[in-house]
Amino acid sequence: MGKILENLNTVLLIGLVLAIGLMMGFHADAITESVVLRWLHVFFGITWIGLLYYFNFVQIPTMPSIPAELKPGVSKYIAPKALFYFRWAAAMTMLIGLLLAWSNGYLVEALTFKPGFQLIGTGMWLGLIMGFNVWGVIWPNQKKALGLVEADDATKAKSARVAMLASRTNTLLSIPMLYAMASFQSLPR
Structure with missing residues (x-):
């Protein structure tokens, strides 16, 4: 075993x-398309938010206490791998979530906050904002901060801070997003 x-x-x-x-x-x-899409949406969502929480609850707070000679172990090996799964889990969560809403016939209603769909619409918009934050802010800045693309030390430091603040924003948004996503199926409309 x-x-x-x-x-x-x-x-x-x-x-x-x-x-x-x-x-x-x-x-x-x-077993329907909707069941399979929901299962995949939850799987990729757990992966995405789990890594978001790893970065914010473990890696970011621990990095200042790691001796300088050991930091490359995180920045050169752990962080790039974790960021790979983080950004692709975000993309898959968003894509499958949109397909799920379309498959269930409420994509437009949710995204336009029609009555009865405001809660899931709020969750979807928060998730989309978070996803765009991953790809448009966090990842481009992490590439600089980790030295995956050329950047001087000042740019690396500034990029690390921007990525951290964007990641903390996503952590903040994840709490109401998770409530909206988890409650939509259970609460009356």
Whole structure:
């Protein structure tokens, strides 16, 4: 069992097979496009927000206490890999969320805050703002701060701060966004 769990790709593949097994074993007759899209939206959303919280609750507050000679371990190896999954999980969460709303017939109603769709619309707009923040502010600035693109020391420092503030903004927005997303299906419209 240890060999299986040592390989992340194998773990993900087995998890996917088990999830499909649950779908087919318990609800094969009820599996719809909407069910699959919701499952994928939640999976990628957890990945995105989990990494957002990792950066804000662990990495950013811990970096000042890491000895200078050890910081390259984070900035050259951990952060770029985490940012890869972070930005692509954001993109997939947004894309699949929009497809889910379209599949369920409320995309326009939610995005235009029609009565009964204001809560999910608010959640969607917060998610879209956060996603654009990832791709338009955080990632371009992190590339400079981490030295993935050429930048002088002053630019790196300024970019690190801009990326951190944008990330903290996303953390702030994630709290009401998660409420809106999680509550839409449960609350009366």
